[in-house]
Amino acid sequence: MRIVILGAGYSGTALALELVRSRPHLRPTLVESSARFGPGLAYGAAEERHALNVRAGRMGAFADAPNDFARWAIGTADDVFAPRPAYGRYLEALLEAAHERVERVAGRAVAITPAGNEFTVRLADGRTLAADHVVLALGNPAPARPRFADAFGEYWVNDPWDAVARNKLAGRDGAILVLGTGLTMVDVVQSLRAAGHRAPLIALSRRGLLPNIHRAPRAWPPFLDDMHGAPLAKIVRRVRDEVDRAATQGVDWRQVLEGARPSVQALWRAADPATRKRFLRWLRPYWDVHRHRLPRVPAVHVTRLRRSGVLRIEAGRIIAAERARDSVRLTVALRGGGEIEHRVAGGINCTGPDHDYARSEDPLLQQLLRDRMIACDPFGLGLVVDTAWRVVDGLGKAQPQISALGPPTRGAVWEITSVPDIREQVAELADRLLADVPA
Template structure:
């Protein structure tokens, strides 16, 4: 059945998005090429493309001691753009795929479908897939307008004003912090960098991608957060006693998470998200070996210091910034630096989303926040719930905004599996209605 598919994206190229289109050439994938699986039917496609295109040979720094290759993220964005161009040029259904270079601001139900607003313009579609990326970072202090406070390090040119010898204090110690440190060092920065986060946790290093397949939680998962943690630790100890690594257990949990996550009582899932998620994130979202080595170098040489504690506030003047904080187990104090950079990660509160379409849809009752506060509420097929608790006909949500249902929809294989489920659901709906216009946003 030929379809008319519009992809609404203001960027000039399709496929890269924020993750692979807004990064510098110095930023690497945090997994090797053979783990970047867009389709389970062709698991080695990107790794093969990387070799045949010559991009692998151009990037010897991506090679690690175990023979793996961690490509630049921008290169993966090029690969994704090529896939989209190929689908536009020809596909098995004969569908027409159009790139609409606009920003979708509103969405509202109308007779026969949905109306998407682009400022003063609008267009009507039978079906919509909301596939927006993460929101901008949350701001962990009262908003302060100052040129030496960088609220969003992903804005173009955000780090340009930082001098090579400037001192920096960073809020947040996850992968965004890693990217900022990599960018600064690549630009020749040699000043002191202080990193402060609530727990001082940093992404753990990669160490192979074997999967320990005996988790067995698909049918009878632990029913409390405490049971889950105890069982996880027990299984890690068993694997390590046999010469394995903890990463293999986490890999197995990640693969099986969609099968058992919703079988855990909601109250306990909320406890897991609140108390265990910070630890899950640093073990799940691990750093490329090149990045881990740089952080260790920085700590050894003294130009990088990572601390745990609570940030109370931030003030700025022409002379720099002052961050008030209390170290874990210590007394309240102040860190003085030339610049402050916010690396706390995406804001999960969709009411504050940097995407106008999400804020408006929530306010208008088109969507509702999920019970865990991680994004948009959806069912097993990716269909969105409205503010009245009813499923919205013809409205799906893909990607990180729908991760509360599966527990994790951030990594590429996870998103690919989720999108396949949505595509099957959408195809079934189209077959029932015999309509011929769909849209992805």
């Protein structure tokens, strides 16, 4: 079977390695536009100061060896938050160990077309690949570009991981707007300071919420297994009751959230569209800051910057942006009421990936949508897939020869961003693909 995997970040790399672990004679093909196979954007564009937000002991690439990364990174304890580039090097090492068993093709896929019982994958340079099965392991897309960004001209950085553009801003006098107050904001603030930026930093989001901080882990048993299909308000009450009960035993709410985690995907699958919509509108920001937490070191850094007045966190939205010589004058409507004006020298988009593929400019996604080979999640959370990770087309039919993996499947399960979540999905998809491959 000729399996072509589009995207060689963690998702695609882990699947290719999982396939050849079970079938050494199988030779899956990884296609990667950056020509760097393994790290992807998450671990390839990061700096050594950027820490993983999952402990090393849980970051193994394979479901049956969760502490493999900690063993590989000699001297790294299981409970350490290792540098993100180290994880990228780990993935590269795993691919190197696989040698020629995984074919690597540097290029950007721009089209997938049926050709009898197979598919032809066309690359931007005109090359083509024949495939019996195509896996869309596309990773996280870029943030949506806000309308006011045009006022910034060349001093707006829409890709927060573009180090060249980011450092160009760091060298400018004047405050910098950081749009978003989540984990990406923390990384970008650290990078700007390391690059020499000493003027104020203004981090803005609708609610001004910062990620919470990790604490020492302690097991808490799952407690939401009987809530599938329950009203959202009832689920929230159960979580709050469990937090209160845990507090009487001296257990932190973070551990209760870990007890809820095994049920999240099943809860999401069982939720009707109205419940999903309600969650996304009212609870999503609070889920994000409680679920996706910060290691202590970067959290302390952010706290110090806030206390010194260098970093300012604001809750509100930009209602006007006007270019004035070498700066931009912003008018912000504050969440609690009133307005405030800022004059900034540049801005960086840290709002997170835009999974609404209906507005994507990627030529591959545009072609697949145009030909109705894929369908977009109604809430803008990626692609529609079935429970076996098969892509559902524009007519509502699952395509047995096209699968999706990782962040593009968020609409189906909600929680599918961290390595522990994705590697379980990798194992499931690998089992399905290998069912038709002789041992």
